[in-house]
Amino acid sequence: MTLRGTIVFSIGVLAALGAGWAGFPRVIYQTHRQPVDFSHQIHADKAGSKCDDCHAFRADGTFAGVPTLDKCSGCHAAAMGSTVAEKNFIERFVTPQREPEWLVYARQPENVYFSHITHVKRANLKCERCHGNQGTSNTLPPFQQDRISGYSRDIWGHAGRPAMTMDACVACHRQSHLEHSCLDCHK
Amino acid sequence: MTNSRRDIFKFAGGAVAGALFTPAPWRLITDTALWSENWPGIPRPARGEIRAKFTNCALCPAGCAVRARCVGEQPVSLAGVHGGLCPFGLTGHHLPYHPARLKQGPIEEAKAAVRKRAPDGIAILDLNPGRTVSWTYRRAMASLQGLYLAPESQPVAYDLSAAKTVLSIGAPLLDGWGTPANVNAARQNFRLIQAEAVESRTAVLADEWIPLAPGTERAFAQEILGALQGERTSVVARELTADGSSFVLGDAPEIPEINRLLGAYGKIIVAPSEAPVPEPWKKSAAAITRLADVPDHSIGVLLIDESNAASYIPWHFIEPKLTGDNPLVVTFAATRGGYARHAQYALPIAVYPELTDDIAPAVDSIHPTFRISVPLVAPVVTPPAGLANPADFVGALAGVPASNALRERADAIHKSAEGAIVTYADGKETPVKDLTADAFWKSLNQGARWDRPPGLSSLVPAASRSTLRPAEPIESSADLPLIAIREPHNPALVSPLMTKLYQESGLRLAPNRVALNPDDARAAHVPNGARAVLQTRIGRCSVEVTVDPAVPPGAVQVGGSPGIQDVCGPAARVKVVPA
Numbered sequence: 118m119t120l121r122g123t124i125v126f127s128i129g130v131l132a133a134l135g136a137g138w139a140g141f142p143r144v145i146y147q148t149h150r151q152p153v154d155f156s157h158q159i160h161a162d163k164a165g166s167k168c169d170d171c172h173a174f175r176a177d178g179t180f181a182g183v184p185t186l187d188k189c190s191g192c193h194a195a196a197m198g199s200t201v202a203e204k205n206f207i208e209r210f211v212t213p214q215r216e217p218e219w220l221v222y223a224r225q226p227e228n229v230y231f232s233h234i235t236h237v238k239r240a241n242l243k244c245e246r247c248h249g250n251q252g253t254s255n256t257l258p259p260f261q262q263d264r265i266s267g268y269s270r271d272i273w274g275h276a277g278r279p280a281m282t283m284d285a286c287v288a289c290h291r292q293s294h295l296e297h298s299c300l301d302c303h304k
Numbered sequence: 305m306t307n308s309r310r311d312i313f314k315f316a317g318g319a320v321a322g323a324l325f326t327p328a329p330w331r332l333i334t335d336t337a338l339w340s341e342n343w344p345g346i347p348r349p350a351r352g353e354i355r356a357k358f359t360n361c362a363l364c365p366a367g368c369a370v371r372a373r374c375v376g377e378q379p380v381s382l383a384g385v386h387g388g389l390c391p392f393g394l395t396g397h398h399l400p401y402h403p404a405r406l407k408q409g410p411i412e413e414a415k416a417a418v419r420k421r422a423p424d425g426i427a428i429l430d431l432n433p434g435r436t437v438s439w440t441y442r443r444a445m446a447s448l449q450g451l452y453l454a455p456e457s458q459p460v461a462y463d464l465s466a467a468k469t470v471l472s473i474g475a476p477l478l479d480g481w482g483t484p485a486n487v488n489a490a491r492q493n494f495r496l497i498q499a500e501a502v503e504s505r506t507a508v509l510a511d512e513w514i515p516l517a518p519g520t521e522r523a524f525a526q527e528i529l530g531a532l533q534g535e536r537t538s539v540v541a542r543e544l545t546a547d548g549s550s551f552v553l554g555d556a557p558e559i560p561e562i563n564r565l566l567g568a569y570g571k572i573i574v575a576p577s578e579a580p581v582p583e584p585w586k587k588s589a590a591a592i593t594r595l596a597d598v599p600d601h602s603i604g605v606l607l608i609d610e611s612n613a614a615s616y617i618p619w620h621f622i623e624p625k626l627t628g629d630n631p632l633v634v635t636f637a638a639t640r641g642g643y644a645r646h647a648q649y650a651l652p653i654a655v656y657p658e659l660t661d662d663i664a665p666a667v668d669s670i671h672p673t674f675r676i677s678v679p680l681v682a683p684v685v686t687p688p689a690g691l692a693n694p695a696d697f698v699g700a701l702a703g704v705p706a707s708n709a710l711r712e713r714a715d716a717i718h719k720s721a722e723g724a725i726v727t728y729a730d731g732k733e734t735p736v737k738d739l740t741a742d743a744f745w746k747s748l749n750q751g752a753r754w755d756r757p758p759g760l761s762s763l764v765p766a767a768s769r770s771t772l773r774p775a776e777p778i779e780s781s782a783d784l785p786l787i788a789i790r791e792p793h794n795p796a797l798v799s800p801l802m803t804k805l806y807q808e809s810g811l812r813l814a815p816n817r818v819a820l821n822p823d824d825a826r827a828a829h830v831p832n833g834a835r836a837v838l839q840t841r842i843g844r845c846s847v848e849v850t851v852d853p854a855v856p857p858g859a860v861q862v863g864g865s866p867g868i869q870d871v872c873g874p875a876a877r878v879k880v881v882p883a
Binding site: 121122125126127128129130131132133134136137138141142145175177179181185226227228263265266267268273 | 310311314315316317318319320321322323325326327328331332334335336338339341342348349353354355356
């Protein structure tokens with residue numbers, strides 16, 4: 118191959134590498150914003166809330182997940198502070214009694230069974246182990262959804278933060294010598 | 305510098321080579337695979353709040369307490385509250401979506417046809433007697449001067465905990481006979497002798513299995529009876545009399561007399577105790593009549609309630625009771641498989657767990673109890689096809705209000721101020737007298753169970769009906785070489801998932817199957833899995849054949865489908881021929 122040919126080929130390689138590593142992740146994920154600008158940090162610092170104050174277990178051991186509007190309305194029936202985010206939240210959701218459609222980063226596919234109570238109460242895992250520093254963050258990260266598979270980047274991708282991907286689950290189970298079978302997690 | 309076509313190819317080649325070192329192609333392959341698992345049309349489980357609802361299984365009189373795990377409003381799995389559920393109960397939430405379900409019927413036309421003919425020899429056959437709706441039927445029939453028919457006119461209840469020895473002649477004692485929790489709790493206290501031709505599930509779990517020759521169950525019962533009357537000796541009869549607390553289960557007509565001689569009446573066999581009923585109902589209810597006691601050709605209009613039928617009466621027992629002149633038969637059924645094949649009108653009904661109905665007392669329930677099967681799902685069949693409500697249909701014919709009957713019954717129980725209500729959600733037992741009528745009703749509608757505790761109830765001895773039927777003439781075996789052995793009764797509608805159990809576990813014979821000994825199958829020229837015709841003196845029906853060495857020679861084990869039962873009574877002589 119001539120020098121010119123080598124240069125053209127190399128440009129092709131570099132263009133593909135650039136597109137594949139920098140452009141593709143932007144294209145493949147569709148970014149959605151959460152319906153409310155929620156600050157975990159403010160709730161933790163000012164209200165002294167702990168994770169399980171809002172993300173509680175029910176009496177039967179199932180995980181309630183994202184709190185419903187009733188829980189939020191208990192404190193925010195009227196504005197408690199002066200932030201725009203709180204004002205918007207009350208106007209858009211609390212007053213009309215409309216449930217915010219939260220986007221759940223770690224919602225697992227239908228073929229996966231995940232028990233929060235087993236991991237939290239039995240394995241004594243901290244929430245941060247899987248959810249990173251969400252509990253102390255001031256803003257919620259954008260929800261990135263794979264355009265083709267429909268899955269959240271946090272469960273099937275590289276979110277760049279602790280997430281609930283299958284690789285992360287496998288690594289942790291392997292480290293804890295709890296690799297029994299696929300059916301540990303898969304239905 | 306000009307770019308040649310060759311440069312474009314080189315650039316493209318480089319891009320392809322470079323792309324292989326990026327996540328893009330590999331990610332696209334994975335994503336496409338994932339997309340193919342999630343494309344439109346694949347059923348998706350409902351999303352929503354996960355919570356538990358409680359109800360009582362209405363598939364059989366055991367009425368097991370059920371905890372349903374619901375996502376949003378949709379039950380996604382059922383589990384027992386006290387002990388487990390049977391496979392039928394575990395898959396009960398599939399039933400409203402069953403493909404064989406009856407979904408439409410000419411309800412108004414049927415009503416008009418019955419009105420036109422009633423009360424000319426009207427009767428209702430209730431295959432699940434003992435419910436509140438049964439009282440509605442009895443009141444309606446009293447008003448129309450009709451007959452209320454039930455499989456047994458004098459039901460009895462068995463106190464298994466009082467038994468030390470049980471002789472079961474072919475009864476499925478450990479396989480769906482009573483309430484599984486009660487039977488299992490009492491099991492370690494009694495010795496079980498199972499006498500039957502096949503090694504059934506009960507026979508396997510019994511302390512002793514006496515293999516009988518097929519068709520000799522009645523002879524065996526006669527031998528026991530003769531021994532108890534001192535006419536002969538029998539080891540089994542000696543065993544039964546030795547501990548003074550024994551009884552015999554089975555269909556043979558000698559059994560009531562055997563139990564009377566064993567002293568089981570009043571001690572183990574008692575009259576079933578019913579939950580309180582409003583006094584006006586009792587005064588205006590028709591008596592319970594056995595179908596066998598009805599004169600032939602006397603029923604002009606027959607209504608049949610098949611909802612959660614506890615038994616199936618073969619059509620050849622019913623047909624002679626109908627008038628010869630164009631009788632009208634209306635059945636309330638979940639499928640076309642039962643009496644719908646013989647009825648002019650088959651009207652669709654709600655099925656468990658979408659129906660609201662109370663549950664008849666189980667055969668081993670000696671103390672009064674009241675439970676409502678609370679709907680877990682909204683009716684799947686909706687107008688304009690709609691579902692028939694048998695109570696409203698029959699009540700309207702006679703002007704008997706039926707829509708509020710369950711509440712009236714609950715109020716009567718509350719008024720008695722006896723017993724306590726058990727709520728499954730919190731496991732609490734609250735005396736009825738501590739509750740208002742509304743709170744009591746609310747608890748019942750959340751799946752709670754009312755019981756009158758043993759201390760407050762007195763066991764009433766059941767009457768022994770010892771009128772022996774004359775021995776039936778023995779059919780000739782020349783042209784019908786095999787003897788039928790019937791499987792225990794199964795619910796009419798079972799989840800399609802059960803077919804997997806039928807096919808893979810061998811625990812149940814599928815309703816349309818027969819099982820033959822390999823020698824008999826060879827003689828009949830029917831291989832395993834083949835379609836065949838089951839032939840009796842009454843008729844013939846199409847079946848599938850399972851060849852099973854566990855079936856004794858000379859017998860054929862038959863499934864419980866109504867089609868088979870219609871042509872094949874107990875111990876009937878049959879022949880299996882290739883289809």
